[in-house]
Amino acid sequence: LVTGVEGVFLTNTDDAYWRDLCGERPDYIIPRQMHNATRVNRSAGVDWLLHIDADEFVRRPETIPEAMNLAPDRDVPVHFGMLERLRYAHDDSPQTMFAGAYRIPSDDFEMWGSEVYGRFAKFLKKGVSAHVVGKVLVPTGHDFIQGVHDAKTLDGTWVSPRPAGRHLYHFDGLTPLHMILKLALRFDRPKVIAGMTQPDGPHRAQQMAFATKH
Secondary structure (H helix, E strand, O other): OOOOOOOOOOOOOOHHHHHHHHOOOOOOHHHHHHHHHHHHHHHOOOOEEEOOOOOEEEOOOOHHHHHHHOOOOOOOOEEEEEEEEOOOOOOOOOOOOOOOOEEOOOOOHHHHHHHHHHHHHHHOEOOEOOOOOOEEEEEOOOOOEEOOOOEEOOOOOEOOOEEEEEEEEEOOOOOHHHHHHHHHHHHHOOOEEOOEEOOOOHHHHHHHHHHHHO
């Protein structure tokens, strides 16, 4: 789909790729993402790297240069918070894919969540259905280990980022079917891989149980 698109570079992550990168392909997706992001951070020849998923979108074109200005010395990452896309039940023809409402995490969700969402509150964490952590724009040239949601030094020390505000749209599934397929994939995968327990929180467990029964 993206072959030949200007500015897009495709990497074939076959067995030879993983053998050269880290010995063998990790069974669990998060180590794979960390290895890939760290490799690109160190080899792409860019000043900054933002690792986001296919269902996450930068809010405005100006967001990236504004974030860079928060760390002019390029010594620390810059954090982007999330806005989670909502789908209206009776709106089948939005003007654009970004039209509509968004919600943000709420630290006091347990105080009001049941009143607003009723029995569906159990499917949410801090009022959102996906992650609440956000993503980081990471400078290159520091040998940082770039993770999915943060960056660390070589000795494993977490690198505190500078906050840039909520600048990433997150679609927890681009369509209802996409979300169901995501949940089904999570449900079917092993709960422990390579000694690592899968980090699905209680709200995700509730979502998966509901999806498999409906």
